[in-house]
Each structure stands twice: as C-alpha cells, then as structure tokens.
Amino acid sequence: RKEVEQDPGPFNVPEGATVAFNCTYSNSASQSFFWYRQDCRKEPKLLMSVYSSGNEDGRFTAQLNRASQYISLLIRDSKLSDSATYLCVVKFDTGFQKLVFGTGTRLLVSP
Amino acid sequence: EPEVTQTPSHQVTQMGQEVILRCVPISNHLYFYWYRQILGQKVEFLVSFYNNEISEKSEIFDDQFSVERPDGSNFTLKIRSTKLEDSAMYFCASSPGQRSYGYTFGSGTRLTVV
Numbered sequence: 001r002k003e004v005e006q007d008p009g010p011f012n013v014p015e016g017a018t019v020a021f022n023c024t025y026s027n028s029a030s031q032s033f034f035w036y037r038q039d040c041r042k043e044p045k046l047l048m049s050v051y052s053s054g055n056e057d058g059r060f061t062a063q064l065n066r067a068s069q070y071i072s073l074l075i076r077d078s079k080l081s082d083s084a085t086y087l088c089v090v091k092f093d094t095g096f097q098k099l100v101f102g103t104g105t106r107l108l109v110s111p
Numbered sequence: 112e113p114e115v116t117q118t119p120s121h122q123v124t125q126m127g128q129e130v131i132l133r134c135v136p137i138s139n140h141l142y143f144y145w146y147r148q149i150l151g152q153k154v155e156f157l158v159s160f161y162n163n164e165i166s167e168k169s170e171i172f173d174d175q176f177s178v179e180r181p182d183g184s185n186f187t188l189k190i191r192s193t194k195l196e197d198s199a200m201y202f203c204a205s206s207p208g209q210r211s212y213g214y215t216f217g218s219g220t221r222l223t224v225v
C-alpha cells in the first residue's frame with residue numbers, strides 16, 4: 001500500500017463550483033499533515049496545514065480524521081487561478097521530519 | 112517574504128559527468144532537504160541535513176550522491192556520475208524545525224542527462 005494515496009484526477013469543474021479532494025495515509029505514526037499546491041513544472045507551495053479540529057483559510061477547508069487516516073480539502077467558489085495539482089503531504093513521526101508526498105490531484109477550473 | 116534560492120534553473124549534462132546543484136536556504140532555518148520529481152511522478156525525498164550532517168537519506172540517495180554545506184549559506188547536492196534516470200526536477204527545501212511547520216521549497220533545478 002502506498003504511504004500517501006490520492007485520486008490523480010483530473011477534476012474538471014466550472015468556475016464557482018465546490019470541489020473536494022481526498023487523501024489516505026498508511027502510517028498511523030503520522031504526525032503532521034499539509035496540503036501543497038503545485039503549478040506545472042513549478043515547486044510545491046504550502047497551501048495550508050491540516051489540524052485535527054479542521055481548519056479553514058478563506059475558500060479552503062481542510063479536515064483530518066486520524067481514526068480513518070483520511071485527509072480532505074474542500075475548495076469553495078472555484079476560481080480559474082485554482083487550476084493546479086494539489087498534493088497531500090504527510091510528515092511521519094518516524095524519520096527526521098521528512099515529508100512524504102502523494103501523487104497529487106489535478107484540478108482544472110474552466111470558465 | 113523569505114525564499115529558498117536554487118541555481119542553476121536548468122542544467123544539461125552528459126551521462127557520466129558530475130553535477131553540482133546549489134541552494135541558498137532561508138537564513139534562520141535549521142533543517143535542509145533535497146527532493147526530486149521525475150516528470151509526471153510524485154515528489155520524492157532524497158536527504159535531510161541538520162547540524163552539518165545528514166540526518167536521514169532515502170534509498171535513492173546512493174553513493175553517487177553527496178551533500179555539503181560549504182559555508183554558512185550554501186547547501187549543495189552533488190551527483191558524481193550522472194545517469195539518464197537522474198533526469199528530474201531537484202528541489203531544495205528548508206524549515207525552521209518545529210514539527211508542525213511545512214517547508215519552503217526553492218523553484219528547482221531541472222536536470223537533463225543526455
């Protein structure tokens with residue numbers, strides 16, 4: 001089983017739509033969780049950390065379910081500029097703080 | 112906003128040649144990393160570096176790879192004898208060290224081995 005698993009997509013949505021991405025991780029020793037955004041041939045950029053209580057940043061909401069080892073990202077009112085690949089990233093308790101990336105979910109927002 | 116700087120942005124090299132990829136991490140960060148991303152694949156961990164030594168490395172980081180922090184600012188990745196399969200984007204990253212923090216990535220070096 002992959003350490004961090006995501007649906008690769010692509011998700012094609014119209015502007016203004018709400019879209020949700022899911023991610024599962026295999027290691028219960030996982031400690032910290034993040035969503036990164038990656039534009040084509042660019043570096044990953046931190047979108048938001050994910051906390052157990054759930055957290056929101058503007059149009060973005062992240063949820064964590066430790067019991068199910070499941071992370072989600074909800075994007076409301078999608079903009080054209082949200083088109084990118086969204087990477088689910090886990091930092092495990094074992095190991096020296098390395099990040100483990102999922103393969104990413106590609107989002108395409110159309111006019 | 113502080114950033115991680117990588118040079119060069121693109122390097123083409125012949126198979127068997129040595130390459131050095133350079134990075135300037137954010138100045139008050141303590142942990143430094145190299146990751147790579149083969150085209151169309153996921154971002155993969157190579158090595159982490161703390162307190163002037165390697166703290167962890169992946170299976171990818173074999174004897175052909177080495178890292179160095181030659182002075183107070185630069186952090187380099189050397190590949191001694193490049194192979195075709197080393198062609199990838201190489202990202203440097205740094206973090207302040209607290210467990211809940213994400214990392215800041217540099218814009219990457221695209222390495223093409225021909």
